[in-house]
Amino acid sequence: MRELEPWPGSEGVLRAVLASLGRGRLAHAWLVVGPRGAGKAAFARNLVAAALCHRRGPGGLPCGRCDACEAVAADRHPDVWWVGSEGRLGVAEARAFGHGVALRADGSVRVLVVEACERLTGFAAAALLKVLEDPPGPRLFILLTEAPEQVEPTLRSRCQLVRLHPAPLDELAAWLVAHDPARGTAEAALQVARAAGGWPGRAWSLWTGGRDDPAAAAPGVDVAEALLAALRATTLEDALAAARRLADAGASPAQLLAVLRDLAVAHAGLLGRRVRPLGPLPPEVLADLARLWPSGALAAAFAPCQEALAALPYHVNALLNWEYVVISLQRVRVG
Numbered sequence: 001m002r003e004l005e006p007w008p009g010s011e012g013v014l015r016a017v018l019a020s021l022g023r024g025r026l027a028h029a030w031l032v033v034g035p036r037g038a039g040k041a042a043f044a045r046n047l048v049a050a051a052l053c054h055r056r057g058p059g060g061l062p063c064g065r066c067d068a069c070e071a072v073a074a075d076r077h078p079d080v081w082w083v084g085s086e087g088r089l090g091v092a093e094a095r096a097f098g099h100g101v102a103l104r105a106d107g108s109v110r111v112l113v114v115e116a117c118e119r120l121t122g123f124a125a126a127a128l129l130k131v132l133e134d135p136p137g138p139r140l141f142i143l144l145t146e147a148p149e150q151v152e153p154t155l156r157s158r159c160q161l162v163r164l165h166p167a168p169l170d171e172l173a174a175w176l177v178a179h180d181p182a183r184g185t186a187e188a189a190l191q192v193a194r195a196a197g198g199w200p201g202r203a204w205s206l207w208t209g210g211r212d213d214p215a216a217a218a219p220g221v222d223v224a225e226a227l228l229a230a231l232r233a234t235t236l237e238d239a240l241a242a243a244r245r246l247a248d249a250g251a252s253p254a255q256l257l258a259v260l261r262d263l264a265v266a267h268a269g270l271l272g273r274r275v276r277p278l279g280p281l282p283p284e285v286l287a288d289l290a291r292l293w294p295s296g297a298l299a300a301a302f303a304p305c306q307e308a309l310a311a312l313p314y315h316v317n318a319l320l321n322w323e324y325v326v327i328s329l330q331r332v333r334v335g
């Protein structure tokens with residue numbers, strides 16, 4: 001999946017970032033945040049291609065056909081330095097990038113992408129920060145991380161934050177079918193999209209992993225199990241553990257809201273017969289869970305989820321956001 005095409009769920013964010021590129025106000029440092037399988041590398045590749053493309057299309061999207069786009073897609077553009085998650089950016093490398101061997105005469109951007117940037121050593125982060133604050137010419141820095149709270153704070157504060165969100169399930173399912181129709185039906189694709197919690201990278205590996213029963217595949221189940229643990233927590237200790245699982249699984253408060261809605265539908269006795277679940281929990285699990293959540297408590301549970309959802313773009317730390325939600329839920333139910 002190296003082609004230059006925004007992945008489901010990230011096109012809106014990409015367009016917003018590219019709009020600033022199109023206005024010539026290239027913010028030179030971005031921190032792209034999302035869990036494993038969110039499509040951070042695909043997002044970065046599109047951003048890099050857009051910065052280097054010779055014929056940007058509508059909305060600043062890369063054309064995908066010029067020399068620059070083809071070179072970026074094939075990971076062989078001479079102006080791009082991509083440090084993968086197994087690679088290592090040390091002090092010497094960060095400085096070398098800063099001194100930037102011969103900027104080209106046309107003033108084109110030179111690009112550094114660092115995956116798993118939370119693993120940079122303190123010294124490497126400091127060297128990178130220095131280059132980032134005082135670049136010797138046009139530079140684009142794209143740092144990727146699953147754990148923004150572990151990124152060196154000074155480095156983080158110099159970057160504009162881009163947080164990726166799960167894709168709408170129907171959009172993700174259509175994307176899976178369009179890219180590899182032989183894998184299964186539209187209904188199977190929807191199951192995969194749900195099991196992956198809406199994250200395109202996870203969905204893609206489930207979809208192409210050759211499993212007979214995609215819904216039984218493991219990765220996305222994390223989200224469902226973490227949501228279940230959050231709604232069952234009776235002690236503060238349970239709540240904190242569940243919040244950690246939700247953060248690790250890359251769950252979104254929108255998924256928890258969907259489960260609350262499903263519980264409300266279950267209370268009304270409509271679940272499974274006339275109304276299908278929107279969240280990742282199956283009807284029989286929801287029926288059990290509805291017994292733990294009387295209507296009054298359930299009604300009070302929506303507010304903290306909605307607050308967490310609204311706060312999401314401003315929260316660098318997903319874990320803190322989840323702790324707030326899950327502790328609120330536990331208090332609402334247990335008192």
Ligand SMILES: [Zn+2]
Pocket residue numbers: 052053054055056062063064065066067068069070
């Ligand atoms: Zn192009």
